[in-house]
Amino acid sequence: MKPHWWPGNRVQLLENGEEFFPAVFDAIGQAEREVIIETFILFEDKVGLHLREVLIAAARRGVQIDLLIDGFGSPDLSDEFVSGLTSAGVRLRSFDPSLRVMGVRFNVLRRMHRKIVVVDGRVAFVGGINYSADHLMDFGPEAKQDYSIQLQGPVVIEIRRFVRHAIQPAPPPDADKPPRGWRAARRRWQRHEETPTAIEPAGPAEALFVRRDNLHHRNDIERYYRIAIRRARSQVLIANAYFFPGYRLLRDLQRAARRGVDVRLILQGQPDMAIVKTAASTLYDDLLRSGVKIHEYIERPLHGKVAVVDDEWATVGSSNLDPLSLALNLEANVVLRDRDFASDLRQRLEQLIERSCREVPAPAPDHQPRWWPAVRNFFVFHFLRRFPVWAGRLPRHSPALVSVAEATNGR
Incomplete structure (x- = not known):
């Protein structure tokens, strides 16, 4: 449905x-x-x-x-x-x-x-x-x-x-x-x-209940994120614990930043699993060069999965922006259109940035990455681009209750 x-x-x-x-x-x-x-x-x-x-x-x-x-x-x-x-x-x-x-x-x-x-x-x-x-x-x-x-x-x-x-x-x-x-x-x-x-x-x-499953709603949560980002006029603010999204969502974030939207990400700086920060950091250079601002939350582990776009749109739920949540797990988010709620969530996230985050500096225009990060990022890019296809070929048993x-x- x-x-x-x-x-x-x-x-x-x-x-x-x-x-x-x-x-x-x-x-x-x-x-x-x-x-x-x-x-x-x-x-x-x-x-x-x-x-x-x-x-x-x-x-x-x-x-x-x-x-x-x-x-x-x-x-x-x-x-x-x-x-x-x-x-x-x-x-x-x-x-x-x-x-x-x-x-x-x-x-x-x-x-x-x-x-x-x-x-x-x-x-x-x-x-x-x-x-x-x-x-x-x-x-x-x-x-x-x-x-x-x-x-x-x-x-x-x-x-x-x-x-x-x-x-x-x-x-x-x-x-x-x-x-x-x-x-x-x-x-x-x-x-x-x-x-x-x-x-x-x-x-x-106004509320929209959105889920992700392995049958009829495989991409619903990602799709509503992408719709909001593409329609953004002034601001996109995302706080997400496990950030390693697909190629299309990354591209939408970069395009939004290039057209003048204030795109800010709050990601883990003190992760509960070291690989979380390592994976996300492989994406930093391309995002930062596009004008996306990245803030690492360093007070304690970040587990949130929330976002605010412009003055009205917001989402809260269980879905991370990573391969497990976007292509494998059963997830549920609520998407909201409400100015008061969006304002409340945005203020709390901005307080988080001000009090408990460090901003990742953008690379200098003439900075040339070393050969290994460049090779690594090349493979990461193509992994993200093809992952939805590969994930669909993984076993899709019907789990029992x-x-x-x-x-x-x-x-």
């Missing part, structure tokens, strides 16, 4: 775990019928334990809880942690789990990287924040800088419909013909899913 613009939404920016976790836990605490959560990472630390506590409390008062975690991002939950949820009635599933081989996880491709919460079909959260203590400032120098949004209004209808479909029952993977019981369960699920829910306008924002309780019992 083609993404649809929904008018009449209220949107609130949530920065870091200090703003995000209380808002989510409070919404779950007020839930009356239904809570659906998708997350890449759920750790058994103080944040994960708090989430478990509020979910169990909601389940015990009759709220239906569906929790989907990723099998690569959340591989180490204890039996006690899991049983506490499932015994309270929480339906806990894992997306494509896999056994370790000699202690190593190899199921790294095509992950469920979304971070979404929907409560009672009336409020939704979408962004990049996982359920782990490293999203809180008291975690120390490795605490992550990140963003999410809280949404109320008609767009929540589409987000709820999407997540319900994502967690619906699947047939046994080894069954040639799905059993009768499965078909009946699926019909009941679909009837519940399609139950219309009217939501009154809640604010001035596995009940974590069943998997635990089968250990």
Whole structure:
């Protein structure tokens, strides 16, 4: 289904775990019928334990809880942690789990990287924040800088419909013909899913829920980024943790800068993985020569995936601008047209630049790079240009949603 613009939404920016976790836990605490959560990472630390506590409390008062975690991002939950949820009635599933081989996880491709919460079909959260203590400032120098949004209004209808479909029952993977019981369960699920829910306008924002999958929406998130960049008149401001985009998006950024648009990138200066900065730095020379300004965030690891274009357009979500997010993982962003929200996000990012970033200097006009960087950048350029084609040829299995309780019992 083609993404649809929904008018009449209220949107609130949530920065870091200090703003995000209380808002989510409070919404779950007020839930009356239904809570659906998708997350890449759920750790058994103080944040994960708090989430478990509020979910169990909601389940015990009759709220239906569906929790989907990723099998690569959340591989180490204890039996006690899991049983506490499932015994309270929480339906806990894992997306494509896999056994370790000699202690190593190899199921790294095509992950469920979304971070979404929907409560009672009336409020939704979408962004990049996982359920782990490293999203809180008291975690120390490795605490992550990140963003999410809280949404109320008609767009929540589409987000709820999407997540319900994502967690619906699947047939046994080894069954040639799905059993009768499965078909009946699926019909009941679909009837519940399609139950219309009217939501009154809640604010001035137009919202577009955009996802990336490996079937019908392979390029949607990248496409909406590129449309906004091509239409930019005055400013493009992007903060992205893992920056290694495709050739076409890079070209659009360079063309925008050359026609006089103020194009600024906030990238990792203190990365959580060294290769992140190494990969992004191979792109610096060409971007800087085009007039793009690059600011490295050096206070702690950057984990955000947000952007503002001109005075109105903004996006917040789970998608990085790198090959994993743009060509392999399952992602979700919300695109917004709202002046107040765009202004708020832009001000926070500009404060980040002023207080916690260092600007990468542009190379001198007569500077000639050494032979090795020039060769390296040549191969990087052609890798980026061809990567979408190569990625499409990688294995595209249909990952299973596995009940974590069943998997635990089968250990």
